Amino acid sequence: MNESTHNIETADPGNPAALADAAAPGDTAADAIADGVRHRLDPRSIPLQRVVGRIVTACVSLPLAAGIGIAWTAGEPPPVVVAALVSVWAVITGVLGWWLHRWAALHHRYASYTVNAEDIEIRSGVVWRKAISVPRSRVQHTDVSQGPLERRYGLGTLGIYTAGTDYAKVSLDGLEHETALRIRDHLLPPAGADAV
């Protein structure tokens, strides 16, 4: 518990030593997942996020390019205007692509999770940071999902559902699929404990 509260959300790329590596060899015991140590997300989430970033960039950039092309052929604007439009397009595409590329690493740097015996803490956010504690006794149900891209990278997203309102669903993406399943098993309420 102590290590986990140690450098909460203010942390701090300057002190990455405090964070355990997600790729560290895990114990095979079922509950060893609840080690109370702050873990980074799987490093493969960075290339995954970058692919997503490229898709987003393409979704913004291509329609813009198409629009400029149509305007060019249809309206025959003076070359200066065309040059200006093209350069604006290039700047938007470049900046967006670069920023999303960088964002993936930044996001990974500030996101972490800690599984304790009685709760799970999830930290995320680069500019607006948040640290969410979900007590195990409040977990209504959980799911692990895997999109097509995630499957390619062997990652999974853990969804934790509570009876809350703003935090009715807390999701943790960028986990190794196997780890996500193990956390899910840990969070599942013991059989027979719940009687509505």
Next chain:
Amino acid sequence: MPSEPATSSRAIEHRLHPLSIGFSLGSQLRRAIFPLILGGASANFLGVVEMRSVLLIGLIPFVVGSVVRYLTFRYRYEEAELVIRSGLLFRRERHVPYARIQNLDAVQGVFHRMLGVVEVKLQTGGGQEPEATLTVLPLPALEALRQRVREGKREAADGTVAGDPTAAEEGATAIPAEPAADPVLADPAEGRTLLHLPARELLLHGLLQNRGMVLIAAAFGLAWEFGLFERASNWIAGEQSWIGPAVEGAAADVVAAGILVTVVAITALVVAFVIFARVLSVVWTLVRLHDYRVVRSEEGLRATFGMLTQVAATIPLRRVQTVTIHEGPLQRWAGRVAVGVQTAGGSQAGQPGNADPHRHQLAPILRRDRLREFLREVIPELDAPEVGWEPVSPLAFRRVVRGTCFLATLASVPLYFTLGAWGVAFHAAFLAWAVFYARRYVGCLGWALKDDMVWFRSGWLWRRTTIARYTRIQVVALRTTPIDRWRGMARLRVDTAGAGAAAHKVDIPYLPLDTARRLRTHLAAEAARTAFRW
């Protein structure tokens, strides 16, 4: 559920009252009428079809739907559950175990009473699932339903004996004043009256809260929709009208009489309008909350009220998630507060077109000196009346005052343009108010941990205090903005079930970072120690 021959002989299928067609059509129309009129008006405007035919065609699906609903809706009493069947194309059969039924809310409007029927809402503890609504039943059927549910609950309770921890806890929280009463057999009308609002209190409530403005705005909107303004303006300013010239003449006389008279006349008009709004508010309150009563029964808290639309609603105590105390400037002056509760599941607050029994505060108006007593009935664990409020960060004032001063400056920019040098005076006054307000606002922010509950208070003029028990905490989140980190602060949100979008929540801003961390760890650990039940 496989129906055994023994039970099926007992299980006679019941139908709704035939008037259900009318009532369900009415409630659907209330929701659909504005879109329909809008669609009709725009179609009319475009010259496609006449508005009347759009309305008529638009009504057909509602009529068909209501008739089909009535014809297909059946309910029957099984051994341990109520079975509701409905639907023509998509058949739906719902099984509601008697033991799960938290309460039966009965709503009776004017028409309901004239025709001797009642709308019944079945509430179960099943999260956000919409409960079953029986629109409408004849009165004897409601009594039969109550009787069956009570019997079913008793049988279920006998079946599980005392092994159920739920029953044990419920027994512990039950008031000792009625030891003989069997919880499930007790008549819902019986119990101890916690709050009764006589006409005097309702009058005061109507005066204090500004319902009149809301009503006027609603009336204005309606009038706009139906084009009453055009007709009114024709009537007032039309060729043969005498009203328009008379008003114009009076206004001209007043203006001619000098600035003093003009100011007095305008003030009188404003005052008259405010008085009108308040009178409206009082009348509305007297009708709507007529004979407001909260009774503590074995089932929980039961609120009954209404002159035209009579509402009887039950809130089981275990479903109460947070309690909020509201206090406006006028209420404080009159020594009154209001208490609202947020409950989990069952009641779908804010459903349009439905007379939602829980939309009102549990105690719309309450004497301040009775607050503690009342709270203890809602939260039995509550002990201490005096709460030692902890302040937020000492740096909070500086942050807030920057924001309010910025807004004050923004607001006075147009005044510089319109008033010239006078703008400086207004700007100075605004800034003084901004500083004063910020001081008061930050001073009123406070939190406390007491009796295994987290308390949060905010607002200066309109102050709200929310109490959340540790057992009702779902998620604890700590959030920081860049400015928060720069100033060493954080915001702590304690999430609970059933908190509506507009509800006051435990969301403490400007906490010193280390305090916020400590609180988060503490509250999460406290929540983890206990189990949450719906």
